[in-house]
Amino acid sequence: xxxxxxxxxxxxxxxxxxxxxxxxxxxxxxxxxxxxxxxxxxxxxxxxxxxxxxxxxxxxxxxxxxxxxxxxxxxxxxxxxxxxxxxxxxxxxxxxxxxxxxxxxxxxxxxxxxxxxxxxxxxxxxxxxxxxxxxxxxxxxxxxxxxxxxxxxxxxxxxxxxxxxxxxxxxxxxxxxxxxxxxxxxxxxxxxxxxxxxxxxxxxxxxxxxxxxxxxxxxxxxxxxxxxxxxxxxxxxxxxxxxxxxxxxxxxxxxxxxxxxxxxxxxxxxxxxxxxxxxxxxxxxxxxxxxxxxxxxxxxxxxxxxxxxxxxxxxxxxxxxxxxxxxxxxxxxxxxxxxxxxxxxxxxxxxxxxxxxxxxxxxxxxxxxxxxxxxxxxxxxxxxxxxxxxxxxxxxxxxxxxx
Ligand SMILES: [Zn+2]
Numbered sequence: 001x002x003x004x005x006x007x008x009x010x011x012x013x014x015x016x017x018x019x020x021x022x023x024x025x026x027x028x029x030x031x032x033x034x035x036x037x038x039x040x041x042x043x044x045x046x047x048x049x050x051x052x053x054x055x056x057x058x059x060x061x062x063x064x065x066x067x068x069x070x071x072x073x074x075x076x077x078x079x080x081x082x083x084x085x086x087x088x089x090x091x092x093x094x095x096x097x098x099x100x101x102x103x104x105x106x107x108x109x110x111x112x113x114x115x116x117x118x119x120x121x122x123x124x125x126x127x128x129x130x131x132x133x134x135x136x137x138x139x140x141x142x143x144x145x146x147x148x149x150x151x152x153x154x155x156x157x158x159x160x161x162x163x164x165x166x167x168x169x170x171x172x173x174x175x176x177x178x179x180x181x182x183x184x185x186x187x188x189x190x191x192x193x194x195x196x197x198x199x200x201x202x203x204x205x206x207x208x209x210x211x212x213x214x215x216x217x218x219x220x221x222x223x224x225x226x227x228x229x230x231x232x233x234x235x236x237x238x239x240x241x242x243x244x245x246x247x248x249x250x251x252x253x254x255x256x257x258x259x260x261x262x263x264x265x266x267x268x269x270x271x272x273x274x275x276x277x278x279x280x281x282x283x284x285x286x287x288x289x290x291x292x293x294x295x296x297x298x299x300x301x302x303x304x305x306x307x308x309x310x311x312x313x314x315x316x317x318x319x320x321x322x323x324x325x326x327x328x329x330x331x332x333x334x335x336x337x338x339x340x341x342x343x344x345x346x347x348x349x350x351x352x353x354x355x356x357x358x359x360x361x362x363x364x365x366x367x368x369x370x371x372x373x374x375x376x377x378x379x380x381x382x383x384x385x386x387x388x389x390x391x392x393x394x395x396x397x398x399x400x401x402x403x
Contacts, residue, residue: 016052017400019044023052024061024396025231027081028105032065034076053079059403060085081105086145086395086402089134090388092193092381093151095119098126099381100133102141103388105396107204111137112384123170131183138184145402146187148390149176150196150383187401189390194218194242195233196386198226201339203389205377212336215329216376217244219322220342223265227333233393249324267321270297270343277314284310301346315347316354323358330363330371341376348375 023038030037039049056062061082068078083104092099099114113133117126138144151171180188191199198216202209209228216226223245227234234241245265246258253262266272274295281290287310289295289303303311326338340351352373360368376382395402 013400017398019048019052020056020399021397023049024056024081024399027062027079028396031106032068032078032080034068034070034078036070036074036076056403061399061403083108085143087141087143088388088391088395089137089144089147090384090386090391091130091134091147091149092196092384092387093126093130093149094193094383095152098130098133099384100130100137101384101388102137102144103385103392105392107200107385107388110141113137123174127174127176127179131180134180134184144186145395146189146391147180147184148196148387148392148394149180149188149190150193150387150390151176151190152193187391187394189394191233191387191390192224192226192239192242193383193386194224195226195235196390197341197382198228198242198339198386199233199389199393200378200382200386201341201376202228202231203393204385209337213333214337214339215242215333215335216339216341216382217322217326217329218342219268219340219344221270223269223325225329244325244329247325247328249321249328264321264325268318268325268344272321273297273300273314273318273344276317277310280310280314284313287311297343297346304347304350312350315350318344318347319351319354320358322351323355323362326355326359326373327362330359330367334367335371338371338373339376340374341378341382345375351375 022042026038026041027033035046035049035053038044039046042049053062057064062079063082065078065080067075070076083106086105087110088103090101090103095117097114097116099112101112102110104110115129115133134147177188177190194216197218198214201216202214211230214228216228218224218226225242225244227242236242246256246260246263248260248262249264249267250262254266255261256263256266274297277289277300278295281287284290287303288306288308289300289310292299300311300314304315322340322344329335329338344351352375355373359373378385
């Protein structure tokens, strides 16, 4: 690898930007805070804080919001992010459609649209449709600062290309970032959808994750994960980290198209849930699912909520398999949080309970007690929010580029 362009030193301007970035992230997190609070949290001197905040106020990205209660009952001036100054466009490409939304730094949605993809029309046509849709939104919202794109296949950061999107061929030869850069003057960022969703959890959920390790496990039609360490996405050397769908939970297990056996993805997806349920229908003649000619995952989750025994058992089974995967994930990443996202998260408490039953006896007690396993707070589409979060994250990471 050629690293000759990588800067090894840190210039004064870089330090200034790092501090700006740190303060902007904290102000965003607190929504409203005081300069004293920022000094305490960052260890920066009051004088430095005052200077940086003054420059951010001058640039319009930070604003004073009147007097608030500070520490020890002292009253001081509150500051917050001027949320209306910039917006971010998130683009989500999936196998059957693409969707686009406009968001602000707090994750509020201003606009949403979605278009179906005809797989036969090919990647270039779809790419142009995506560009046109983004262009339309940008003429409507003039304050868009950056574009984030989430794609369904592993994205080779080192090559700028999508490695593969199964069932959606033609994208391997397109450098989606270069294509967007040609059309748009603002910065464009591309990320694997699992990473985007993880970033959305960290950024926009009500959980307010602080320091620590979060693994966002996406289980829908496939299985993947995004890993966030202290607010930073862990991408791996090529941007391919988190491919837990192909982590084996049984070396003699089900054959996978990747060449391995017993891949997690062969055990806890919506496809498997439907298949296992169909195979068990006869054992549960009382189950309302016997009346369904065309079983869907959604129907099974609905039946589970009604207490249908077959549906409950099948979701438990999925939780058990997912648990085996989480044991491995926990041993590798030692996470504070494991968030279950995508369609399988509909399993809710039944799923979580089953996961715990599997994980608890298989992990060191201290490791187990350190993990909070939760269902995502996003009712739908954390990936699209994540696409916008990628753009917003980069904005706050290098604010000098925008301000
Ligand atoms: Zn595999």
